[in-house]
Amino acid sequence: MFDDPPPPYAITTNEPHLAPGILQTQGSTVPRSLNSTAHLRLLGAFKALRSTVEENLGAQLPDTVAGLDAAQRWAWFVGLAVDRFERWAAFVSSKALKSWVKTDFPPLDVLMVWHAYMLNPRWYAEDCERLPLLASLKGLGDRLLPAVPWILVKIEIGDPTTYHPSGPRETSWAARTGMPWDPFEASREMIHRRMKCPKCHKEVETPYLTPEGTGYAQRKFAVACSSCRLLITKEGLGLAKFADDLVSDHKTPHVGFGVYFAGTLHTEMKTTDELRANRIKNAFVRANALSSRTQITRAQWRQEILEKFNYSIAALPAAVSLLLLDGGGRRIVNRILSAYTDDRPFSIDLVGAVIRQGSFIDKMYSFGWTQADFFDGPQDEAVLVHAITRYHA
Incomplete structure (x- = not known):
C-alpha cells in the first residue's frame, strides 16, 4: 500500500492495547490515536474557517457578501472553494506521498472540499474512474484511501489553522490555478464564473452573487445568454x-x-x-x-x-x-x-456535502475534541483508543 515502511498512523490488530477478543481480523489496520487526533485538529481548522467566514472576522470579504446572513455567506464561500478544488484537481500530481504533501497539498478551503468528497466514498471512487479530471486523484487513492494519513499532513504542515506555504509554493499554486493561495484573497477576485450556454455553446460569464439573488452561488440562479438569449x-x-x-x-x-x-x-x-x-x-x-x-x-x-x-x-x-x-x-x-x-x-453536490459535514464538525467542537491539547492527558487518550476499538469492532 505504501512505498515507505509502515507509517506511524496505522496499527495492526495485534496491538497490545486493543481488545484481542474483539479485533480478530488478521492483517487489517485501524487508525492510531495520533492520526485520529491530527484528523480532529483538521476538523477544528475547518470549524475556524467557517466561523471566520460566517462572522466575517478579519477575512476582508467582498462588499457583495455584507448583506448576506451567516448561512448564505458560508454557502457562497464553499461554492468558491468547490471551483478552486476543480482547478487544483486538474494539475495535482500523484507522486510519492511525503513529497506530494510538501508540493501538491492544497489550501485549507480546497482540502475541506476534498475531505467532504471522500466522505461519499462510492461517488468519489466512481468519479476517480469515470472523470479524466480526477485521474491524478485516482493515482493517489492507493496511498490516501480509505484512511488519509492526517498525522503525516500534521508533521509536514503543522497546525492547519496557522499554516503558511513557502514563497515558491504560493507561486506554483498561483501559476497553475490562476488565483491566490489564500482563499480570502481569492474570494475578492472570484467575482464571476464562466460557463457554456447549453443551447449555443457560447461562453457566458455570470456573477456568483447578485442583489436579486440570481447569482451562480444563489438559489434562484438565472442568467440570460448574451448570444441566443436562453435563460440559463x-x-x-x-x-x-x-x-x-x-x-x-x-x-x-x-x-x-x-x-x-x-x-x-x-x-x-x-x-x-x-x-x-x-x-x-x-x-x-x-x-x-x-x-x-x-x-x-x-x-x-x-x-x-x-x-x-x-x-x-x-x-x-x-x-x-x-x-x-x-x-x-x-x-x-x-x-x-x-x-x-x-x-x-x-x-x-460538493457544496451541499461540505455544508452537511458541518453538523458533525460542530459536535466534535462542542465535545472539545478539536482543541489542540484535549487528548494530551492519558485519561482522554484512553477515551479515543476506546472509540477506535469500538469503530473497528
Whole structure:
C-alpha cells in the first residue's frame, strides 16, 4: 500500500492495547490515536474557517457578501472553494506521498472540499474512474484511501489553522490555478464564473452573487445568454450535462473508459462494472422519451433532448422512471439523475456535502475534541483508543 515502511498512523490488530477478543481480523489496520487526533485538529481548522467566514472576522470579504446572513455567506464561500478544488484537481500530481504533501497539498478551503468528497466514498471512487479530471486523484487513492494519513499532513504542515506555504509554493499554486493561495484573497477576485450556454455553446460569464439573488452561488440562479438569449438555470445546465453523457459514444474508449452515466459504473462488488454501466446506458438510449430520430448527428440528438424537456432536467425523472434497470427501476434512475444538478463535473453536490459535514464538525467542537491539547492527558487518550476499538469492532 505504501512505498515507505509502515507509517506511524496505522496499527495492526495485534496491538497490545486493543481488545484481542474483539479485533480478530488478521492483517487489517485501524487508525492510531495520533492520526485520529491530527484528523480532529483538521476538523477544528475547518470549524475556524467557517466561523471566520460566517462572522466575517478579519477575512476582508467582498462588499457583495455584507448583506448576506451567516448561512448564505458560508454557502457562497464553499461554492468558491468547490471551483478552486476543480482547478487544483486538474494539475495535482500523484507522486510519492511525503513529497506530494510538501508540493501538491492544497489550501485549507480546497482540502475541506476534498475531505467532504471522500466522505461519499462510492461517488468519489466512481468519479476517480469515470472523470479524466480526477485521474491524478485516482493515482493517489492507493496511498490516501480509505484512511488519509492526517498525522503525516500534521508533521509536514503543522497546525492547519496557522499554516503558511513557502514563497515558491504560493507561486506554483498561483501559476497553475490562476488565483491566490489564500482563499480570502481569492474570494475578492472570484467575482464571476464562466460557463457554456447549453443551447449555443457560447461562453457566458455570470456573477456568483447578485442583489436579486440570481447569482451562480444563489438559489434562484438565472442568467440570460448574451448570444441566443436562453435563460440559463441550474436545471438547464444539469440537463445539458446529462445529454452530453447520453449522446457520447460509450462504446468508444474515453481515457480508459467509455462515457457512462454517473452512479452506474461502481458497484458494491466491482470498482468498474462496465457491463452493468453499458446495460443501463443502452436502456436510456432506447427509452421513448430519449430515443433519437434516424439519420441524426449526436449534436442534433443532444439539442433535440434539450428542447424536448425545455432546457430543464426537472421533467426528466417522470419520463424515464419506468425503465427496468437491473431490477432497480426508479431507485437507479433517481441515483443517476441526482448527479446531474449543475454543470460541475462531479457526481455529487460538493457544496451541499461540505455544508452537511458541518453538523458533525460542530459536535466534535462542542465535545472539545478539536482543541489542540484535549487528548494530551492519558485519561482522554484512553477515551479515543476506546472509540477506535469500538469503530473497528
